[in-house]
Structure formats: structure tokens, C-alpha cells
Amino acid sequence: MGKAIKRLFKSNYLFTAGVIICLFWIAAAILAPVIAPYDPIIQDLTIRLQAPSLSHLFGTDNFGRDIFSRVIYGGRYSLLAGCLTVIIAGAVGTFYGAIAGYVGGPVDNVMMRFSEMILSFPSLILAMIINAVLGSNLFNTMFALVIVAWPTYARLMRSVVLSVKENEYVTASEALGASKLRILMKEVIPNSISSVLIMATTDLGNQILMFSTLSFLGLGSAPPTPEWGMMVSDGVDYFNKFWVAGFPGLAIFTMAIGANFIGDGMRDLLDPKLRKQF
Amino acid sequence: MERLRFVGKRLIYLLIMLIGVATLVFILTKLVPGDPVTANLSQRALSDPNIVAAYKLRYGLDKPLITQYLYYMRNLFQLDLGTSIRTGNPVLSELGRCFPATIELALCSIIIAAVLGIFFGIISAIKRNSVIDQIVRAISVTGVSVPSFWLGLLVLFFFYYKLQILPGPGRLGSGYAPPDPVTGLYILDSILEGSLPKLADTLKHLILPSCVLAAFTMGLITRTTRSNLLDVMSTDYIRTARAKGLSQSKLIVRHALGNALIPVLTVIGLGLGNLLGGMVLVETIFNWPGVGQFAYQSVMSNDYPAIIGVALLIALNYMVINTIVDILYGVIDPRVRYG
Numbered sequence: 057m058g059k060a061i062k063r064l065f066k067s068n069y070l071f072t073a074g075v076i077i078c079l080f081w082i083a084a085a086i087l088a089p090v091i092a093p094y095d096p097i098i099q100d101l102t103i104r105l106q107a108p109s110l111s112h113l114f115g116t117d118n119f120g121r122d123i124f125s126r127v128i129y130g131g132r133y134s135l136l137a138g139c140l141t142v143i144i145a146g147a148v149g150t151f152y153g154a155i156a157g158y159v160g161g162p163v164d165n166v167m168m169r170f171s172e173m174i175l176s177f178p179s180l181i182l183a184m185i186i187n188a189v190l191g192s193n194l195f196n197t198m199f200a201l202v203i204v205a206w207p208t209y210a211r212l213m214r215s216v217v218l219s220v221k222e223n224e225y226v227t228a229s230e231a232l233g234a235s236k237l238r239i240l241m242k243e244v245i246p247n248s249i250s251s252v253l254i255m256a257t258t259d260l261g262n263q264i265l266m267f268s269t270l271s272f273l274g275l276g277s278a279p280p281t282p283e284w285g286m287m288v289s290d291g292v293d294y295f296n297k298f299w300v301a302g303f304p305g306l307a308i309f310t311m312a313i314g315a316n317f318i319g320d321g322m323r324d325l326l327d328p329k330l331r332k333q334f
Numbered sequence: 335m336e337r338l339r340f341v342g343k344r345l346i347y348l349l350i351m352l353i354g355v356a357t358l359v360f361i362l363t364k365l366v367p368g369d370p371v372t373a374n375l376s377q378r379a380l381s382d383p384n385i386v387a388a389y390k391l392r393y394g395l396d397k398p399l400i401t402q403y404l405y406y407m408r409n410l411f412q413l414d415l416g417t418s419i420r421t422g423n424p425v426l427s428e429l430g431r432c433f434p435a436t437i438e439l440a441l442c443s444i445i446i447a448a449v450l451g452i453f454f455g456i457i458s459a460i461k462r463n464s465v466i467d468q469i470v471r472a473i474s475v476t477g478v479s480v481p482s483f484w485l486g487l488l489v490l491f492f493f494y495y496k497l498q499i500l501p502g503p504g505r506l507g508s509g510y511a512p513p514d515p516v517t518g519l520y521i522l523d524s525i526l527e528g529s530l531p532k533l534a535d536t537l538k539h540l541i542l543p544s545c546v547l548a549a550f551t552m553g554l555i556t557r558t559t560r561s562n563l564l565d566v567m568s569t570d571y572i573r574t575a576r577a578k579g580l581s582q583s584k585l586i587v588r589h590a591l592g593n594a595l596i597p598v599l600t601v602i603g604l605g606l607g608n609l610l611g612g613m614v615l616v617e618t619i620f621n622w623p624g625v626g627q628f629a630y631q632s633v634m635s636n637d638y639p640a641i642i643g644v645a646l647l648i649a650l651n652y653m654v655i656n657t658i659v660d661i662l663y664g665v666i667d668p669r670v671r672y673g
Contacts, residue, residue, distance in 0.1 A: 070468075170354075176649050181644065272615070288484055309479060327438065
């Protein structure tokens with residue numbers, strides 16, 4: 057695996073670019089207090105809506121806040137929300153799918169039909185409804201994202217488990233008298249998890265986009281939090297001042313494209329048909 | 335006979351899923367914190383005890399939960415989705431008003447996405463690992479990574495504000511009255527009216543929002559076409575055809591494309607379903623009076639009957655489209671039917 061990733065770096069430039077972009081945003085998020093020249097929240101109405109200049113690299117917004125500083129701080133929210141959503145949804149989906157696939161029969165049928173019902177709602181609308189019902193704050197937004205995201209993981213996990221459980225080592229465990237729970241935790245899940253991990257990397261970009269979309273619609277964290285999606289929505293009213301919406305949007309775009317490049321590379325790496333090329 | 339049974343099975347499955355989704359929506363509405371009466375009635379209606387009592391009776395709110403559920407299902411079967419709090423009109427007629435605008439936009443953008451996506455996918459597969467392939471792949475990843483609300487603002491800024499070559503938000507310029515509503519689709523209605531300038535203006539207004547909406551789906555279609563065509567090109571029957579001396583273009587058009595495009599059909603179907611969800615952003619930015627804008631306004635004003643109506647309509651669409659794709663798939667590819 058380590059060697060394969062090294063080769064991936066050499067042969068797939070888009071993957072390398074993705075890793076560099078993501079590392080850049082992670083570093084920016086961690087070092088935000090050091091990099092950002094101004095406080096992201098303090099307002100100064102005397103300098104509102106100034107075009108980009110040397111003192112304000114990305115210009116200022118309608119409250120006179122430095123957009124560069126806000127973009128640097130904003131990475132924290134998008135990264136945190138994206139990663140947490142993928143981890144929690146991935147974990148929930150993994151267990152759900154593993155149980156459905158391993159137990160099988162009517163249990164599997166009911167569990168899968170339930171997850172398909174959630175999938176039949178367009179994700180954005182469902183997340184909007186959940187957010188509207190629960191009230192909008194950062195926690196509820198992530199909760200809504202998890203609810204929308206887990207069924208995809210569950211379906212994938214189930215399909216993998218269906219083939220893994222036919223393996224001889226599972227039969228051997230059963231013959232030795234291991235409990236169902238033990239077989240699930242020690243044999244089935246560890247041997248099925250790799251495809252879920254790949255999907256998690258490809259999903260990260262999606263989740264970052266979804267999170268900023270909800271904040272753009274006013275269903276995320278409350279102002280004056282420097283959140284990218286919300287900053288773009290600030291720019292809607294100042295249509296001719298391109299920098300207000302332009303730079304935060306560019307940040308979302310680069311973050312999502314970086315995550316997608318990595319996800320694509322990882323998928324190629326584990327696709328047995330393409331692996332021969334490495 | 336086999337086909338009929340397959341279609342019948344899919345339709346029964348669709349019905350079960352519809353009931354399931356309606357139930358899920360019912361459960362969601364029961365999770366709304368607070369009193370459903372205050373959530374569903376306007377301030378003025380709340381001050382009238384008669385209206386409150388009538389409302390409780392109609393939805394069985396004084397009855398146990400299971401009775402409430404049966405009332406809810408009965409109302410749904412009678413196509414009674416309640417009254418929108420924000421506008422005061424029945425939700426069903428509001429949705430009927432918005433739906434054609436959304437359909438027009440969705441169809442235009444799925445056509446753009448399919449044509450460009452398949453075209454890019456084929457080029458990319460033929461010129462595999464070349465510079466062109468890399469560029470096309472980068473474009474398709476860009477398509478799935480760009481936030482549509484941001485792309486919308488950007489294209490408005492450049493094409494409308496800076497270059498002034500395309501019109502801004504809305505379905506028609508201010509100089510035109512909307513065509514007589516026959517189908518609700520402005521393209522068809524202005525043709526029926528025989529007004530060419532109106533048709534031209536409608537088409538111009540459709541360009542920016544449908545391209546923005548198409549970006550994501552186009553990326554998906556490009557990827558699917560590319561990978562499927564590559565799979566098919568490595569099969570034995572293509573090698574045989576090549577050995578017979580067929581040219582590359584004949585090989586692709588006559589033999590490979592047909593089989594490679596079957597999975598693309600699914601992606602197009604799913605894409606159309608997803609477009610309806612993605613409408614919320616594009617319609618809000620382009621001030622497009624469709625279901626997406628209605629959904630956004632309803633969520634913003636906590637208009638629960640309207641939110642539920644939108645959720646049901648979009649889920650219904652999604653499932654119907656999926657079922658149609660499933661059936662088509664089964665008709666085209668016998669392996670699916672017997673599998």
C-alpha cells in the first residue's frame with residue numbers, strides 16, 4: 057500500500073495536486089491566528105467594501121472586515137464539518153450495512169428499504185428540512201448532513217459484506233463457535249472496510265460542498281462566524297463587488313477539487329482493473 | 335410476458351416506496367418541536383378558536399397518533415396538501431404554478447449535460463492518457479467540485495454585468511409579457527403564440543441557469559461514458575470487429591457506443607432527479623419562479639405545509655424517474671430482467 061501510494065504520487069499529477077491543495081488548507085486552518093493579518097470578526101465600517109489592495113489582499117466586506125483573514129479562518133469550519141460528517145456517516149453506515157449484509161433475510165430487506173427511502177429524497181432538500189425542523193446551528197447542520205450521507209455507505213458496505221461473508225475464514229470462525237458479534241467485528245468488518253475508506257475520500261469533497269451550500273442558504277452557523285458559504289451569500293447583494301463572494305467561493309472550490317483529486321487517485325489505486333498500470 | 339412481469343414488479347415497488355416516503359415525512363413533521371397548530375396556522379387564524387378547532391378536527395390532532403397518520407394518508411390520497419401559511423393558497427396549486435418553470439429549466443440543462451458529457455467522455459476514452467484526456471478529466475472534476483451558487487454568481491457577473499451579452503435573472507425580459515399559459519413551459523407557449531422575439535428572449539434567459547445547473551451532471555456523465563467505453567473497447571467482440579478491419583470511428587459508433595451508453599442512461603436519469611434538488615440554489619440566484627425557489631422561501635418562513643408538499647413532490651419525481659430508468663434498463667438489457 058505504501059509503495060503503491062508512492063507510485064501514485066509519481067504517476068498521477070492530479071492526485072499530487074490534490075494532496076498539496078488539501079495540506080495547504082489544513083495548514084491555513086491550524087495556523088490561522090498566525091497567518092491572518094486582521095481579526096476575522098471585528099468590524100470597521102469606515103473601510104467597507106474596499107477592493108483588493110496591498111493592505112487588504114482580498115478586499116473588505118460590507119462590514120469592513122478583512123476578507124483574506126475571514127477566508128483563512130473559514131477553512132476551520134469547512135474542514136471540521138466535512139471530516140466529521142464523513143467519519144460519523146461512514147461509521148454509522150458501516151455498521152448498519154454490515155449488520156444488514158451479515159444477518160441477511162427479512163432483517164436485511166427491511167433495513168435496506170429504509171435506507172433507500174432516505175436516498176430517494178434529494179439530499180439538499182432533506183438536509184434543508186431537517187435543519188429547518190431542528191433550527192439552524194453548526195451542530196444541527198452536521199447532524200442533517202450525516203442523516204443524508206450514511207445510507208450510501210450502508211449500501212456499499214452491505215454489498216461488500218455479502219461477498220466477504222462467504223469466505224472460508226468466516227466459516228472457520230463459525231465452526232470454532234465464535235459469536236455472531238465477534239465474527240462481525242473481527243472478521244467481516246475489517247475485511248470489508250477498504251472500499252468504505254475509498255468512498256470516504258471521494259465523499260469528503262461532496263460534504264464540504266453540501267456544508268457550504270447549507271450555510272449559503274442561511275442554514276449553517278450564525279453570523280458573524282467566518283464560514284465560506286455564508287460569506288458567498290453576503291456577496292449576493294454586492295453583485296458588482298466581485299471580491300466579496302469571489303474569494304470565499306474560490307476557497308470552497310479549491311478545497312472541494314483538492315479532495316476530489318485525492319478521491320479519484322485513491323479509487324484508481326484500488327480498482328483492480330487499473331492497478332496493473334502501476 | 336417476462337417484460338410485463340418485470341414492469342409490474344417495479345410499479346408495485348414504486349407504490350410501496352411512495353407510501354414509505356409519505357410515512358417518513360409524517361414522522362419528520364411529528365418531530366417538529368412545539369405545537370403543530372401554531373406551526374401550521376397563521377397568526378390571524380390562530381386568534382380564531384373556530385378555525386383552530388376546525389383545523390384540529392380536519393387533521394385529527396386531538397386523536398391518537400395512528401389516527402392522525404390515517405387522516406394524513408387520506409388527505410394525501412385526496413391530493414389535499416394543506417394551505418401554505420406564507421401565501422394563503424393551497425399548496426397543490428402553488429406547486430402546480432411553480433412546476434413548469436422547474437421542468438423547463440431541468441430539461442434544458444439535462445440536454446446540455448448529456449450532449450456535452452457524452453461527447454467529452456468519448457473523446458477522452460479514444461485519446462486515453464493523452465493531454466486531451468487529462469484536460470477533459472480536469473474539466474469533469476471541476477464540474478463536480480464547483481459550488482453551483484458561486485458559479486451562478488460568477489457567470490452573472492461576467493456575462494450579464496461585465497460583458498452584457500446575456501440577460502440577468504428571471505424567465506423573461508421586462509419588455510415582454512409572459513405568454514398565455516397553455517403548458518406553462520415558456521418555450522412551447524411562445525411558439526404556440528407565434529411570437530418569435532419572445533421565444534428568443536426565453537431561450538436567452540435559459541442559457542445561464544441551465545449551464546450552471548448542468549455543470550455537476552455533465553461531470554458525472556463524462557466520467558461514466560469514459561470508463562464504460564474503455565471497458566467495452568477491451569472486450570473480445572470489439573477485438574474481433576477490429577480484426578475484421580473496421581475503422582476506429584465505425585467501431586465506436588456501430589459497435590461500442592450502444593453497449594457503453596446503457597449505464598450512462600442511469601446516470602442521466604439519476605442526474606435529472608438530482609437536478610430537481612439542485613434547483614434550490616440556481617433558482618434562488620437566478621430568481622427563477624420554480625419549485626426550488628418556492629422550497630427556499632418556504633423553509634425560510636417555516637411554512638411547514640409547503641415544505642412537506644415540496645418534499646413529497648420532489649421525492650415522487652425522483653422515484654418515478656428512477657422507476658422509468660429501471661424499466662428502460664430492463665427492456666434494453668435482458669440481463670437486468672432475469673438477474
